[in-house]
Amino acid sequence: MSAERSREVMRLYVEEVLGKGKVELLDDIADPDVVDHAAIRYGWRQGIDGWHDHVRHFLVGVSDLRVTLDNVVATRSRVVGVWTFTAVHSGLYIGIPATGRTITGTAASIFTLRDGKVVDYAVVSDHGAVRAQMGVDDPASAG
Template sequence: MSAKNKEVVRRFNIEVIQNGNEGEFRALMRPDFINHAAPEGMPNGPESMWNTFQTVLRPALSDLTVTIHDQVAEGDKITTRKTISGVHTGTLLGVPATGREIAISVIDIVRVQDGRYAEHWGLNTLSNVLAKLSKP
């Protein structure tokens, strides 16, 4: 089961985050999915994940790539340490394009149920990246 769950998370990272494949997103998300990392007061269902990648990151980063460094399985949860990188060619959360290469470090925990994302917790360095982009 652990290997299958790791593959679900790997598939999400490559097909959804990196490639922007909406069909894969729909296939990999449970309708009752909860994103525990959603900002306070924001939606935390499946669309919260799609919006993060499709309306925040993908328009701002060309050559978006996800590099998975580690995955650890414990029961139905998969912890992944990864880097989301790309070239800052569009506005990112109010910061105009700089043309600089950026790398966002991420640690995610995903609970997989029946081969689909059921819950997500995550920490990332996006705020640090934004602070660096804001400096000349």
């Protein structure tokens, strides 16, 4: 596969899956046995079902979501996408019940691809800054 395919997979994930809530597209861009490191960390199901859980956790915690893919660096087998979101915190998200506050966060999604499909997914995000925007006193205690 090409670096261009890697970039397209990241674009689909950020703009379509996250930005438009098209969670079913994960089945098109990921291997059924994809390793989602957040799903492991939070004790969610493994494989594609775990990634579905991960995305739904994000989407049910926010409304009026706007997502921007800020930067993409790709090879044929790896891609990193840095993206920013702004939303209203309207449901349980990162362990915090809805506050009704507008939150903005940045994340870096890191994919390893094989045969054009994501086989490994990790994300690094600024949960501490987002928790502070929610009014949580100790962002360092983020889980």
